[in-house]
Each structure stands twice: as C-alpha cells, then as structure tokens.
Amino acid sequence: MGAIENMDKVHNLIGLLEAWAEWQKGYKVKLGYPKMSAGFQPGGYNATKTFDELADESDAELCRMVDYCVQDLSPVHSAAIYRRYLAALFRSERVKYVDALAEAHVRLIEMLPTKGVVL
Numbered sequence: 001m002g003a004i005e006n007m008d009k010v011h012n013l014i015g016l017l018e019a020w021a022e023w024q025k026g027y028k029v030k031l032g033y034p035k036m037s038a039g040f041q042p043g044g045y046n047a048t049k050t051f052d053e054l055a056d057e058s059d060a061e062l063c064r065m066v067d068y069c070v071q072d073l074s075p076v077h078s079a080a081i082y083r084r085y086l087a088a089l090f091r092s093e094r095v096k097y098v099d100a101l102a103e104a105h106v107r108l109i110e111m112l113p114t115k116g117v118v119l
Contacts, residue, residue, distance in 0.1 A: 009109050012119040016066055016112075021085035023063035065115045069108055077104035 049057075070081050079090035080100035112119060 009119045010105060013105060013109055013112070016062070016117070016119070017081065017085050017108075019059070020063045020066040020070070023060065024067075024086060062117065065117050066108075066112070069111045069115055069117075072111065073104055073107060076100050077107060080104050081108075 070078055073081065075090075076095050077100055079088075080097060081104050082088040082090065083097065084101055109119060
C-alpha cells in the first residue's frame with residue numbers, strides 16, 4: 001500500500017472519529033408525544049421516513065460501529081482516542097500520548113473493515 005493511500009485512510013479515519021465524537025456529544029433525551037399516531041394507512045405501503053431521517057439513521061449506525069471498535073481497543077489506546085476527540089482525561093500507564101494515538105489510529109484502520117466500515 002502506498003503512502004498516499006495510507007494518508008487517505010488516516011484522513012478518512014479522522015473524519016469518522018470527528019463524526020463519532022459529535023455523535024457522542026449529541027445524546028438527547030426524547031420527551032413528548034410521537035409525531036404520528038398509531039393507526040393504519042389505507043392504500044398499501046406508505047413510507048413515513050424522509051431521506052434525511054434515513055441518512056441520520058445510517059450515520060448513527062456508522063458511529064455505533066466506530067464506538068464498538070474504540071471500546072475494543074486496549075485501555076491506553078482508547079484513552080488516547082477519548083483524549084484527542086472528546087477532551088477526556090484518563091490516568092494510565094506512562095506511555096507517550098502521541099505514540100498511543102498513532103497506534104490507536106493504526107489499530108482502528110485494521111479493525112473498522114472487520115465491522116463493515118469502509119475507509
């Protein structure tokens with residue numbers, strides 16, 4: 001694999017991790033009544049979801065897959081990811097943050113395709 005392909009994968013991974021971080025920050029409790037009442041639709045199949053709602057569900061599923069991979073990392077590597085993308089601090093072994101983050105990126109590049117995420 002060439003250096004340009006590696007840089008593209010790292011760039012795509014960083015974009016995914018930034019989207020994951022926004023997804024992590026964006027948890028909202030839904031209160032209130034549903035937008036539609038339960039009932040029957042006459043005339044056959046009627047799609048109730050818009051394209052934007054389907055795209056949001058797809059993005060959320062992608063972020064869930066990234067979250068699973070981050071959770072599967074070793075504690076040092078997941079702490080480096082959380083520190084970089086969510087500004088969280090953890091106490092762990094004495095490992096250089098930059099080295100741990102680079103190793104975490106490499107491991108995520110290897111792990112994400114096994115979960116079905118294409119970089």
